[in-house]
Structures are given as structure tokens and as C-alpha cells.
Amino acid sequence: MASTILYMSMSLDGFIAGPNDRPDNGLGDGGGRLHEWVFPDAEGGDFAAAEARLTGVNRQVYDEFMSTGAVVAGRGTFEPAEGWGGDHHDGVPIFILSRHAAPAWAADWPQVRYTSDLRAAMSDAKRAAGEKNVLVHGAGIAQRALAEGILDEIEIHLVPVLMGAGRPLFEHLGTEPRELERVRVLEGERGVVHLRYRVRR
């Protein structure tokens, strides 16, 4: 059975984007720092070449989330990334949470479905993924999925930086603690620690 797994790069102080993140500044000011473990030399925007050079533990973790069978993300993740050109990886189905309809430029992409129903999106994504896991991405989605008890696992790529400000991953969770089970700890290159937890029910 597939698991829904939130994959997020996060600073030690809990931020997943820098300050002032907007559609035209998707990572926020300085937020590219959080993704250097995947795109170390992508200043010129040559992401494909940067990815191709990944090795070691960071390669392993990257390959894991790039071999998932479906993607669930928020509009705030999808649209600033120009919808990954309609294909996040391998043409797997992409479910985008939004209260709005898909923008014109994404409306005809066959793999992309806009929906406002997180629970349905998560279960449809699991079905579509078959034996594979589901890549979940975005802070808003994470918060809602945790609140609704429909997130199976969390993989944090903990980046060795204190951002000082930006968009936090975990907020608005409410005051009820949620226990986690530590599943795996990997020491990646460039000081990143990949932390995998299962959400206890």
C-alpha cells in the first residue's frame, strides 16, 4: 500500500521559504539556499545539469521522491514553479489543491487536476500511485493533511542554516500534540540531514 509522504527542505529554524514569497518569488528572498543540496550549481538555472551531478545520499533521497507514483501539492507550490511544465516526473498524476480553477495555461494538461478536496485528492493520488508512494509538497497542504490525519509520513531535508525569517513549515497545527515515529536518519552531503518520520494515529 502506498504511503503519502511530505517531502520538504527546511532550515533548522523551521522555514521552507525566505521572506516575501510571492508567485513571482516562489522561494522567497534567499530561499534558494534551502534547495542547494539538490541544485548546488544552478545559479544559471540549469537545473537538469545540477540534478545529473547529484551523488551519494542526496542522490538516493532525490531518486526516492522522483520515483513516487503521484504528486499532491498546493497551488502556491505549483503555480510559481510554472506547473513543472505539466510533468513533475515520469508523467505521474498531479493533484493541485486550490479553491480556484486551474489557470488557462494549465487547464489542458492531462496529468494535472485542480481540486479543493484534500481528502479526495490524497485518496485518488494513492489509488493512482498503486504500489508506489505519493509525494506531498507544500506547507499549507502539510498543515491541512496533518490536521485531518491523512498524512502518513514526513521526510524533512534539514538544511544547516538559520534563515531568521520566512515561511514556516509547521504552524496553525493547533495545540494537540502529534506523536511521530522516527523511521530513518541519513547524513547527506552539504550538511543536510534527511529525517524520516511516520505520523502516529
Add this chain to the structure above:
Amino acid sequence: MASTILYMSMSLDGFIAGPNDRPDNGLGDGGGRLHEWVFPDAEGGDFAAAEARLTGVNRQVYDEFMSTGAVVAGRGTFEPAEGWGGDHHDGVPIFILSRHAAPAWAADWPQVRYTSDLRAAMSDAKRAAGEKNVLVHGAGIAQRALAEGILDEIEIHLVPVLMGAGRPLFEHLGTEPRELERVRVLEGERGVVHLRYRVRR
């Protein structure tokens, strides 16, 4: 040369105490969860017996911070803990940051010095510690020491729980990112991950 090392137990969502922390509720509501890796069976308050039973990695880390040569902490840490009876461990000097004078019950303790000068406290503590490290404790101290560039290392005991609310460790840091160097990662018992970083200058 001694290092100043911030030791803090923190939830994955960045809290070091539960909500409603006050002098008579020092850990905040439910905040005892964050310290179970040290005091797993201390419901009855028998901390000494709980400590004595510690083994493995958690024992190692506990022994490390209990063999430091001086302590620097905030009044908000010290006073709810009743000043550790005047002796945190081994009678080492204790520097308490506060804008107020020491309360009457702590005024005559020989190892305890109240001060409002963090920079002097840190350098006096280093001098007092000699070859040993300095244990730094408390969120407010951490934030000020980071801002002033006088914290050498950070050891986070990352507890596998999402608290949902409480007192964050890292806030008010400002918007200037601070780079860290990962020094050590230890997988402790009860799902705790001990993360050691050096603060880059």
C-alpha cells in the same frame, strides 16, 4: 579553548516548551514530553532515579552537558527550576541573565551570579570553565547570543513530536541567514536525534 554550546530539547516543529509557560508552569502545558528522553519515568518527580537509569546515546549526550565547566541561562529557565537548588551540576559557576537582581532565595548562593550583560557572562563563563565547555540554556539567551555572534555551537535534541503550539526556540533572529556547520548526528533512544552544529562566523 572552551566552546559555548546551546543545549535544547526541541520538537520537530520548533518548540522548546508547551503553551502557557509561566514561572509556575515552567515547561508549559505538555512540555514535559520534550524531556522524556532524559526523564522517561519521572512522573512522580524522581528525577535522580530517572537519570541514573539513562543508557546508550542519550546517556552519552546527557553526560556531555553535565560535564561542562559553567552554565549560562536565562532567568526564565533558572527561576521556574528553583535555581536547581543552587547547583546545576558539580558546583560549576552559574551565570543568570536578567534585568532584575537575584531573588532573595538565590541571592546568597555562591555559585550563582545574576547579570544583565550577556557578552560578559559568556566570556566570564568561558574563563571559569577553563578547558571545559559552557552549557548555554534558554530560548531568549539563544536568540541574543546568536544575534551578537557569541554562540559557538548548538546541540538540538530533536524530539519526535509535533507540539502544535508553545514557545519556539528560534524567533526574533532577524532576516540575516546564519550558516551552520553540521558537526555530529546521533540517533538516540526514544526517537530523539541529537544534532550538533557549529555556528559559522
